[in-house]
């Protein structure tokens with residue numbers, strides 16, 4: 001799928017479905033938060049939630065002592081949903097409408113979080129662009145918390161094909177310069193009760 005189709009697809013999803021009615025909806029992004037806390041981002045850390053969409057992770061990050069929080073998504077509609085939910089607190093968040101496969105200029109972060117975005121990159125050149133972007137955007141010593149469908153997870157999501165990973169294959173995609181720190185599994189339950197095995201992996205940039 002090319003970048004234009006990708007954008008149209010996700011804008012349509014967020015304009016036609018309730019944020020709480022999509023398969024990936026979580027009332028609490030518990031494991032993401034645990035893993036973010038486990039790498040003890042320094043006081044004043046710069047954090048980006050990539051493909052954050054309408055996730056509640058940003059609400060919880062605002063409760064941590066971070067100095068800069070950004071939420072990036074392809075869909076401006078998704079980010080509007082998040083802005084409206086946050087109300088006044090939205091002024092403390094940088095919202096970035098961008099495609100992670102198109103090498104946007106993002107600045108520097110100490111922590112990169114991605115739940116359920118990388119696995120949509122089914123073309124090798126998009127995955128290489130993503131890996132280059134993580135390298136370029138993470139400060140040395142910074143961490144990436146990346147979550148994808150696990151090897152036994154669904155082969156499609158939101159009518160799109162996905163790639164599935166274990167920690168080793170995900171590490172290979174990121175390439176040299178990243179060390180696997182820890183991994184975890186989670187079975188996510190969709191709003192209609194389907195079980196979806198996810199992999200979570202934490203990497204440190206050397």
Ligand SMILES: C[S@@+](CC[C@H](N)C(=O)[O-])C[C@H]1O[C@@H](n2cnc3c(N)ncnc32)[C@H](O)[C@@H]1O
Pocket residue numbers: 006010024025026050051052053054055056072073074075078098099100101114115116117120
């Ligand atoms: C399955 S949803 C996950 C949303 C959120 N991370 C969560 O856990 O609730 C995937 C999100 O990634 C965004 N997305 C998909 N492809 C993207 C890309 N190439 N660049 C940036 N965002 C993208 C979509 O708009 C959507 O919000």
